Amino acid sequence: MTSEEAPAVREIAVVAFAQTDHRRSTEESSEVEMLMPVLHEVLAQTGLKTADIGFTCSGSSDYLAGRAFSFTLALDGVGAWPPISESHVEMDGAWALYEAWTKLLTGDADTALVYSYGKSSPGSLRDVLTRQLDPYYVAPLWPDSIALAALQAQALIDAGHTDEPALAAVGARSRADATANPHAQLKGQIPHGDHVVRPLRTGDCPPVGDGAAAVILAAGERARDLCARPAWIRGIDHRIEAHGLGVRDLTDSPSTRLAAEKAGAFEQPVDTAELHAPFTAQEVILRRALRLGDDVRVNPSGGALAANPVMAAGLIRIGEAAARIHRGDSDRALAHATSGPCLQQNLVAVLEGDPR
């Protein structure tokens, strides 16, 4: 198809965002109960009702819930009656947003509700995440998520890209920034702590917690009706790398770089970046892959080091970036989400507000 024949690409924006307060444990409430207030809040921001939404997509993981088909009951919280056009990814909600974005691009819907949630408190997250690994050769050894991240951090230190004090500074900055975030789980001056798995100390690792988030997308003029300053998705792309850690350069993130390139992140500078870097060393890797200068405001929300509700933390990055555009704190922001061990899979979205 030649460029003259190519139809104009539909403009799609994030128009609303809501999240829970992220907490170490929410054992007094079910997933549906945790999710309900967030769904109500994000709908209230736009004045939309469930029946007004053109497409709904969610992200979650059965392994966190400890139960097959865990997402089926979450749908009750949406109030899917009369029946809705709906789908689900067994991934972080950032990928649910990607699916919703493609749905709006086809013109089949003008608005989309995207939500995701995860409760880590019922189990041992470090052990649970080992079940993501190659089931025949790696998972039986139970290498846990912090041990794998430590392998990556040590490789980064050995390559001369960072050192332990620099990593400590990333942790301290994140938690200082989180003091302005009412939803954050860890905030303020927190001792960097002892080694968990060398070279990572407690301050290099994310808190384990429960939480949920929701976003509303809208296309074209509909977005302007629903939001004073929509956060337009200028580009969004995601890429996956090989699973085996032995065949990857752990000090780099080529999938992030490629996704950013495809999303148009390098075409103009961004002023804000919300990076899904659960471990301090991963922020160092992502900054390099994304060529973020010191003038870019990275993780003003405190990032995943302040709150890391698994399966929602990536969607929250997009929501936080969009909210800054809604408030006028940013004009062009990058949002990033990750999945899998040691940044195996990465998504990058570029969001822009209308010129002021």
Place this chain on the structure above:
Amino acid sequence: MSKEPVAVIGVGQTKHVAARRDVSIAGLVREAAQRALEDAELTWADIDAVVIGKAPDFFEGVMMPELYLADALGAVGKPMLRVHTAGSVGGSTALVAANLVAARVHGTVLTLAFEKQSESNAMWGLSLPIPFQQPLLAGAGGFFAPHVRAYMRRSGAPDTIGSLVAYKDRRNALKNPYAHLHEHDITLEKVQASPMLWDPIRYSETCPSSDGACAMILTDRAGAARAPRPPAWMLGGAMRSEPTLFAGKDFVSPQAGKDCAADVYRQAGIADPRRDIDAVEMYVPFSWYEPMWLENLGFAAEGEGWKLTESGVTELDGDLPVNMSGGVLSTNPIGASGMIRFAEAALQVRGQAGEHQVDGARKVLGHAYGGGSQFFSMWLVGARPPDS
């Protein structure tokens, strides 16, 4: 705004069996994907993105297995999405992949769904713990049997209908080399004499537990023009969901199923499905769901579906063949079962269905459902591209 037309140019599946002990999960999915590529005469390098689906991760004991499967499916450096919508997932996965093409985000997409049930125990995986479900609810049959009974009472169907469906589907499976159950000595009497499991569902009226994978290559108009074999064109596709349990839910004929079908028919310009559609591959895990879905999908009036089955309309040589492949009753790798329905519909309109080919099949419906009859995904494919 205009959408890019979506074509199926490659279909691949494994020979479905109770246990594929000779391959890993990665080996299983690779086999189906490789066959789909061969059908389309493409290589891994021609694929822009991968969309994979399966039913719950507990069935194999691997959390988010797409991470581990990225290498086996040639996805390294590419986008990879993982869909999970319970039993409807195989259909939903194909629709998510189709949207990538329709939205012109990607030109050629590999979509694949699988289940390797032998790695685990589906009965356990499907028996959710109290307080989420009532006790003594053994597997899917325990959930669906009361709804079958409700259908029988409501429609006045004779209690022989279920066995007719099972007998038909198992005979159809004999013509499908990929089907799991090949019961060469099947008779109607044997179906009717099989043990009662969840009254009124007998052993021979239930689906097996299978290992298997199904893959399709979806592409745009330009990709279809280069395809070596006739493409199947997507004329309509939709998903609908409703809550699991609520007072107003009709478990016999859920509103979400009716709405989903209506949306597909609207997109495809189908005025009268009974007249305009040539054959149907529907998700029938327990035999009685054939007459139930015939009504839900608009092929028969309420309470009349069983009459189509009884009169032979749904036989392979009938006026409206249903489950030409042998259906879920003959092959059930749960995560793949929905995609197999979609793929069989594509094979039929491409004229590639072999011994179970329906002569003159031009428009065929693929159907999947999941959860407690709450998730629906369907597509209608045709031998001719869409008009607009």
